[in-house]
Amino acid sequence: MMTTLTCSSSSSLILQPLKPPKPSKLSRFSKPRTLILTVTSSSESKPSKNPSKKPQKQPTSKFRRRASYGSSRRSTIKKTFSQEQVNFTAPFSSEPQVGIIGGGMAGLVCALNLDKRGVKSTVFDTGIHGLGGRMGTRIIDPQPLIFDHAAQFFTVSDSRFGQLVDGWLERGLVREWKGMIGELEAGGQFIPYLNSPPRYVGVNGMRPLADSLLAQTSMVNVVRPSWISKLEPYNGMWHVSENGKPQGQFDIIIIAHNGKCANRLLGSSGLPLIARQMKRLELSSIWALLAAFEDPLPIAGLEQFEGAFVNGVDSVSWMANNLKKLSSSQSNDPQCWTFFSTAAYAKQTKVPQENIPNATAEKVKTGMLEGIEAALGLSKGSLPRPFYSRLQLWGAALPTNTPGVPCIFDPHGRAGICGDWLLGSSVESAAVSGMALADHIAEYIQSGGVDPEEFAVGLHHEFRPLEGHDIGQFPGLESKVEEEAQTYQLTT
Known part of the structure; x- marks a missing residue:
């Protein structure tokens, strides 16, 4: 039985058991009828458990007995979310x-x-x-190495959000990411998004944006x-x-x-x-692999792309070059890449994110690096080993219903x-x-x-399934994907 806990500025505590509606007459979400009861302290007499004993009459049409708000509350009320409803009445x-x-x-x-x-x-x-939560950026000193290891970029379709982003642009907190992104098919076939809506990133990563x-x-x-x-x-x-x-x-x-x-x-x-x-x-899980390489990856013919949604690879759904994304200059600094697994791969290999076994971490890292080779069309074992890597599991990554x-x-x-x-x-x-x-x-x-x-x-x-990429939704971008893919197929 669900009850209602009424809190006011006085010292009394009132419980209102909510009688569930009969399924044959009311829907599951119909408002239940209430009966106001009381909670008494241990020094006072408790409400009778005998259903035949009638409560004392009160000035109102509902039954009520008053009691002070005391330590007996915890012992009297079974605190589960299915049994209580707090009801504030104080100003x-x-x-x-x-x-x-x-x-x-x-x-x-x-x-x-x-x-x-x-x-x-x-x-x-x-x-x-x-x-920032999932607006995460990891900075590794002393070089430093910078990785956006959660939210990668965002788009704008809502006018209210657009006004907020305009303010961030004026304050120098975000900038437009004009680098080439697209879809990468297994084997190294890259389809660029040529007419995608503006994409934005934090100037020094997503977390500095949140902190500001x-x-x-x-x-x-x-x-x-x-x-x-x-x-x-x-x-x-x-x-x-x-x-x-x-x-x-x-x-x-x-x-x-x-x-x-x-x-x-x-x-x-x-x-x-x-x-x-x-x-x-319902939430998905995603592995994030941060990897730094001394030299650019051996991706002949794909040097210009900075981010890609990966298709046809079980262990990888996204890859992005943070050096190019977050730096406007073409420097010789280490290449800092963020790789995300697919939600399906993370589900197959999921463990408690607070205590990832070493064997699992090594297995996932190896599986994702092999997936990156497959996506780029490289032979197995030809991808250079990163001089720095870090694996993180986002156990509650993204919603799958809404x-x-x-x-x-x-x-x-x-x-x-x-x-x-x-x-x-x-x-x-x-x-x-x-x-x-x-x-x-x-x-x-x-x-x-x-x-x-x-x-x-x-x-x-009611909730309904939520569609999108394994790393989230990008309003305005999805509408361009199919159109550009069809255009690419017609021209190749």
């Missing part, structure tokens, strides 16, 4: 605070837009080296590295903690990351509707979700989601929360 603080768990593109843009709307926020992120986004804000606090482990409603506020250490209290909480960590966090938070939607999300809604917001629980998976699997989708949730929350705060039902969004949307 917002005079200066509402929003806690954002996750400092990827969605969380950062959400914080930026809240700032523009005059709402303060704190971003909690697990990043040790910097913000909040530089001009005055109302955003960043806490990292931080692994928020618990959300708890108390006295009309969300209290967040990290391994038992309090990290602040907030009027509204935002989950801007996904995967097992988010599911664990939501599993006992009192947000069953949000937890249910998050649990429906509800197709910009954001999710539970007004009763005063909690929301933003992320690329709500609309697709791209940098643009993440940014648009963050903007949408920030605007939605700002409007809800301005309304005073007096009519929460009007602000519920995305809580019951």
